[in-house]
Structure formats: C-alpha cells, structure tokens
Amino acid sequence: MNFSKVFLLQIVLCMPPILCADEASEKEAEKLLDMMGMQEMMDQSVSQMLDIQLQQQPDLAPFKRVMIKFSIKI
Numbered sequence: 001m002n003f004s005k006v007f008l009l010q011i012v013l014c015m016p017p018i019l020c021a022d023e024a025s026e027k028e029a030e031k032l033l034d035m036m037g038m039q040e041m042m043d044q045s046v047s048q049m050l051d052i053q054l055q056q057q058p059d060l061a062p063f064k065r066v067m068i069k070f071s072i073k074i
Helices: 002-014 023-035 038-056 058-073
Strands: none
Touching: 002 023, 002 038, 023 038, 038 058
C-alpha cells in the first residue's frame, strides 16, 4: 500500500487546496483501496515486473530479494 499512499499524496499535493478532500473522504478512499485489494495487486505487479527484468538480465537473479524489498519499501 506504500506506493498507493505515495501516489495519492502526490496527486493531493499537486491540486489546489480548494479541491482537496476532507479527512473523512480520504479515509473512505483508503478503505476502498483496501477493499479492492490494492496492496496485493501492487505486490503482484512488482513481482511480475521483476520476473521480466530477470528474464532479460539473468545476471541480476542473485539480487531478486533485495530488489523486491526495495520495490515494496517505495
């Protein structure tokens, strides 16, 4: 969910203050993302992207765990 939160934060910060949602709306949006399983989708996407990169560059295979941890941390 970290990536989703960062993405939403960037969107909110780029909008004029008048367009920002109130705290209740933000909580509802986060609740919706949780119900949609956004964290699982993001984890799956990261894993798929890394698998593709490792197929293209097999020399990176020993670093797969490090790359996954880094991608999830962001």
